Amino acid sequence: MTKKTSMERYRPALHFSADKHWINDPNGLVFYKGEYHLFYQYHPHSTIWGPMHWGHAISKNLVTWEELPIALYPDELGAIFSGSAVVDWNNTSGLQTGEEAVMVAIFTHHGEDNEKQSIAYSNDRGRTWVKYEGNPVVSNPDLKDFRDPKVFWHEETSKWIMSLACGDHIRFYRSHNLKDWEYLSSFGEKYGNHGGVWECPDLINLEVEGEQLKKWVLIVSVNPGGPNDGSAIQYFTGDFDGRMFVTDQCESEEKWADWGRDFYAAVTWSGTEQPIWIGWMNNWQYANQTPTAEFRGSMSIPRSLSLENKEGVHTLIQTPILSDEMRSNTIFDRQNGSFESLTVKVPEQPFMVELKLNNLSSFDILLKGEGGNLRVEFDGASQEVRVDRTKSGLVEFSEHFASVDAMPLKSFQDALLLVDKASVELFVNGGRSVMTESFYPTGSINTLEFKSSLNEPVEYKQIGVQSFSL
Template identity: 60%
Template structure:
């Protein structure tokens, strides 16, 4: 168990069967709870349940029994969870603070919002007898409730995905909800259905300023095809969200093909989120067994004021507890054309460093992961101002015609980099986390070599460290 081919060694994956969106992320009594969309009887999407797992450090996970099962009201689609510290719901019946899960009941005829509660630290759940707490107003898409306590207005706020926009509701007690406002019909990308919203307050780097961010997943329509996460930055006054950016501006959280449905943990001070590492273009077909899908590395969130616009910044949580042997460390190294730097490596792997300078405007920097017959190329091309990930020769790519790809992210410069490589994924964080790409991979054999090369000029790197990472299992 947990050593099967392509089983992630750094990322949460279910013991077996199907998983998609993270749900009900909440911290309570020393534990991070991760619920997830789960079909326990198949490796393909089917009747949705809430699987669950807990962790004390967001790295090492213990999978628990299924939390919520489908019932007469429908399947258990995505949602969120909160700790009702002041028992506003009146559902507390023990010495423990009551945990309340808010989710979508997906029936054949409609989608509506329901709740369940737990008085034993999330180990067992009881569905509220008055479900649904929000009936469907006549919309086909009406799902994925994300709830938080808004201190200034002293009420619970819910964000709901409604096809091409987000609706906000409020409640004093998690049971009785009233409509507040809507946002989004004229904003951002509408090349797919809007899903999995999250309204969060984020700190701006280097100052005391805070802004509100609205997270919205969209499928299809991502920058490289299929599923992706966009975001909006502005203000929330307790009733409505106002976006500061131009209506047609699209801000993507991650330019890779495999980061979707990301939402944040509730009941923590510093925003941390996690996403589903897959893409609906091929999620049902990836060649893993006996499980399908994994979650990303949890990431800390903030904003950066860059050229008078606010950019989402993501940085992986501290991985020091997983650090194994040091494969290489360079205080300073210059890479020259025709003379590649090669390292023997073993996966999983952590790479971190800085780019001191390129000596030409047309220089390119390439990092290649190499196996016996497979390779993955990561290319930064200064001339075209973009980063490319080429996974066409990465291993098993034949399971879907949508999978082999060269995926692109606009990028003017690289100042620093952090790369996390698991046996079936790669996550790239550039320039302090302001540019991010996540891709899944299925090498036929483990990658054993890391090669760094340049073209049309030298590149000087500094403080480069390459570490082996230990398994979370």
């Protein structure tokens, strides 16, 4: 949520959006002295993608955001494409000038001739930035796509590690000072999905739930090639020794972080105890055409990350970050019953639906109103969940938007549904299966309907609906 006075119809209440103009990828996510920094790809002069800057916002709770002045502007080396930021606690870069620890941003300079990696630094808690006079710090090795550096400190080797997206693979580099970089290895030419260009990598070390160990996870965005068309995020689990990433997956295996159409370029915050990430809530198939006026683009809800190991298969778990204070207004709460059809009147978005069943039944959740009808279908026979937005309101602004998107689902324990002005985020089985979708109703959504699709009772343990106090 952002503090704004705008009453624009599709302005999210629960998610970050810039006050005006275009945004896409989250960049430079870093936590320092109680502040979560969110930088992002930003075009300050249009609601259409253009020369990229780094916009900037901060939050103390990942819910309420304060926009700050633009952090990085294009220059003679090119536009400011995606990247990351770290706190250089030990001043390995030698760029610290005062008492505050120096923050270093690592980003892609996108010029007409090539892409290369550069750095900038801040000695005032990220408020002002100076570009390093020795830029670029990593020159282009004659690759068309060479971008989106994600950097972290690797304790075991006492080095900074950089992951770079290089078209159809990821390259790894290391440095002792964030200025001088050495190539290490590459991964991915024969693994995973190659339906589009690889972008926005992130190499993170995650705890495996219920086990006293961690596992390395390599995040890779791909555009297009997603499971329901367009842009999406895949991930690989494996091991990293400070030089090479080796996956435990077979070459053809695809793991998707989010099966929806609108979750892309997600990366994690640097400096947090629990890994937390956030993604751009849009799809490159129609991102420039979505029917908003003053702004275009928003971020997902921030999500904490962990892993589950089930019979040797490691699955990413995403948990939306929602404080108890936010969800204090209960609209509907019913325990241990059944429905063939159940209707709940809901207030203006945002609101949240929690559902617990005994098994995977066949039923629909309908978000209904005078402005459209969004359907979330749970199909026990085909073992999948689908989001149908063909009648959800405005759909004709792009030939790619009206869709029925599917996610495989072998079993069902619970579901959490977050509904905002123009989006729905679905977390099934504790966040083991996730879908994020945008939609644009032409009027209010005021009714929530649970309906059996087989005309037989659906047994539930709990149905709860809560609105948010923001």
